Amino acid sequence: MSELSSALQRNAAELRGESLWRAALGRFSANRAAMGGLILLAMITAFALFAPLLSPHDMETNDWERIQIAPTLEQNHWFGTDANGRDLFVRVAAGARVSLAIGLITTIVSVLIGVVYGAIAGYVGGRTDQIMMRIVDVLYALPLFFAIIILVTIFGRNIFLVFAAIGAVEWLTIARIVRGQTLSAKQMEYVEAAKSMGAPTRRIIFRHIVPNVVGPVIVFATLLVPTVILVESFLSFLGLGVQEPSTSWGLLISQGTSSLDTAPWLLVIPAAFLAATMYAFNFIGDGLRDALDPKDDA
Amino acid sequence: MTRFLLSRLSIAVPTLLIIITLSFFLMRIAPGGPFDADAQLEPEILENLRAAYDLDKPILEQFGLYLARLAQGDLGPSISYKDYSVSELIAIGLPVSLELGLTALLLAALLGVPLGIIAAMNQNRPLDVAISTLAMTGIAIPSLITAPLMTLFFGVMLQVLPVAGWGDGAWSHKVLPLTALVLPQLAVIARLARGSFLDIRRQNFVRAARARGLPEWRVVVFHALKPTLTPLVSYLAPAVAGVMTGSIVIEQIFGLPGVGRYFVQGALSRDYPLVLGVVIVYAAAVLLMNLIADLIYGTLDPRVRRQTLGAGRA
């Protein structure tokens, strides 16, 4: 029933002269939490990119005279320094760059793999589909985290490995979603109708299947980025992810945890940034989900 | 029933076997691993390995022996903890991890479901907004952040709870780790329960029950509750996986002597047998939970139950 009603909605929207995307955009911009998340994310990204320009310090210089000082305006150590006298402001920004980059790139790769795999499985159907999805089922059984740890144990602590490991596991869910949407879109009556009217296959795919698939994939991808960032943070926290001299939020939080009682700002500030980023992505993801598939609550 | 079990096992067993096979061969081929010719390991460890893994025999025979040992519960010797076998280490850590994990799951379910339903019954009113926001926080903020922050607040600033350690199972040592472990799952379960209840409440049969003059509490308890809970069962296995993952970090942060801690140590010191042994145990646990969840689902939904016993349409 909901597929039919969303198809009807789409047609109704087109009749009214507004495209589906514009309607979704309208709903999204009306969602205050989602817009707030977007702004927050923009600010954090700006911080990540421009902080090095604002601060006179760099990530690695040890200022032995100012070890573990609290945030202060003196000497431009706005976030304070850590146990080695390194400026936290710049380090948090560096961590932001690493975490966001890993999140983004891994997600894009996962989505690409997942979409292609799922679309093939869904569209071809039959035996091929069954085999492909069996593979997914089996791979799914292993918790992500453990697979990554195995890979890290074996191949060492390598930042690209983190990318690859996470990407190699997260595409599974996307493949499932895309396959599911492709299957149900293929079977929908209006696709049958289009076929019987002689519409070419490519047109069927683009006009009917793609719009159905794109929505859930976008929503999932938006929620995948924070998951990736989280996994990377977990790994780095445990010492299995990003290694010194690079840094990431997970690593910073880990370092902050060990000096909890003496320098709490070393924990609180990176933690706050990670939390804010998580919030932002979650609000945006929820907002996208509501915008693309509104459920009217009577 | 047996057919149902068999079909489920037909996925679970191959999966486990694949994981085991992959573990075995990955260990052998890994560069810089203990079986690498250039590995610099102490002679006594090398001796242990040789004995344990029959490295002189052909590789397929090694695999067979490995499987045989696995079947007997022998996961090999640990490389980093020299005097211990992997099985022994897991046995030491398991009680702590199990207690923590199971308690966390139970609490998350017992608190999460009512909270979710209450939120749904007050949809869009202040109570719902409060609960939903809390749930969003639980989902968005990882234990990575909550655990240290709680330690900072309760342990360092207020000094009411211990900062780390298991303290021989004293209650006060369990509060913070449990809370950090419960929160994310509680949030997800509350959200799922809320969504599920809202879906069910919209259904025709709920309205029909009201039309029969039944008061709202009866409608909720006897007509809406069970369909609300049934989909949540599918979350059981992911919840277990989530708790297991979370406990790794929690045990690390709080210095608890559980399996997760050994696991991390193993990874840091590239103790393959330990890492792979733990993964096999964890994978088996997850598969078991999947099976149990499927079984429960089968008994809950009368359609599935009847179909296995076979009754036709009347």
Place this chain on the structure above:
Amino acid sequence: MSREALLSVEDLSVEFKTRRGRVAAVRSVTFELAAGQCLGIVGESGSGKSQTCFAIAGLLPQSARTGGQIRFKGRELLGASRADFDRIRGREIGFIFQDPMTSLTPHRTVGAQLCEMLQHHESISGAAARQRAIEIMDRVQIPDAEARFSMYPFELSGGMRQRVVIATALILRPALVIADEPTTALDVTVQAEVLRTLRAVVAHAGTALILVTHDLGVVAGSCDEVAVMYAGRIVERAATDTLFRDPQHPYTRALLDCRPTLEQEAGSRLQTIEGVPPSPSSMEVPGCEFAARCPVVMPVCTTARPPLTQRRPGHAAACHQEQSA
């Protein structure tokens, strides 16, 4: 004047507040129903017939705003509390929903759902409840009622399920049963049987019945009186055979003409009514809502709304045209 009517609806209006503005599902509806009488309400989708029924049974959603009066057994129903409705529903007003596939709780046996009503409204023992449940299942022509008592809804066919629903509506012997398109969702072959069963059980118990449908054929065999609804209002009301024999409203006439007959030529086009009914979210028009589609429309029709007036005793129509017999 007449004896106290069982149900008296006066100037009922039902509006919904939605994001896109106000939707008037029922604009003004007035009718009476005597005890034991059967009234058919006929109309297209969107005519407001179902919402009228929900208003009577208190099943409208929170977002609904009502106006007018609904008096049942002398007491006012609009604005009654949930507790009041809990006492009335099931016991004094039974409701039959349209879709039998979804109106029974899937995880409970049909017997349990019947007994639940008995045990809640009257305190009787489980065994006595079970007996009465099986009795009523028998009466609605469910074969082998005892076996079916412990079955789940999914084990029953559509027609069987609807009979169970009818049983739930009648088990407490209410004074009024409202059936909202009870056979629309059923296979054509089963429709007539279920309808017959409903009619028989209701007549036997002396229960009043409001039968809502879009199908004129359904009311022809079942109801004493028929009210035709269009765009949220009643446009004609008469005894059934009078309505069929001598319809006074152009809409009713058009509906009757639309039905294909056996005498038609093979291959001839089906009769339709040009245009579409106004949507419930459209604004109030000053004149008759049917004017845009009416074959005999006059200038006054677009400026003044025709009131529902008695043409003959027991036959009312809302049309500016004066009809001769």
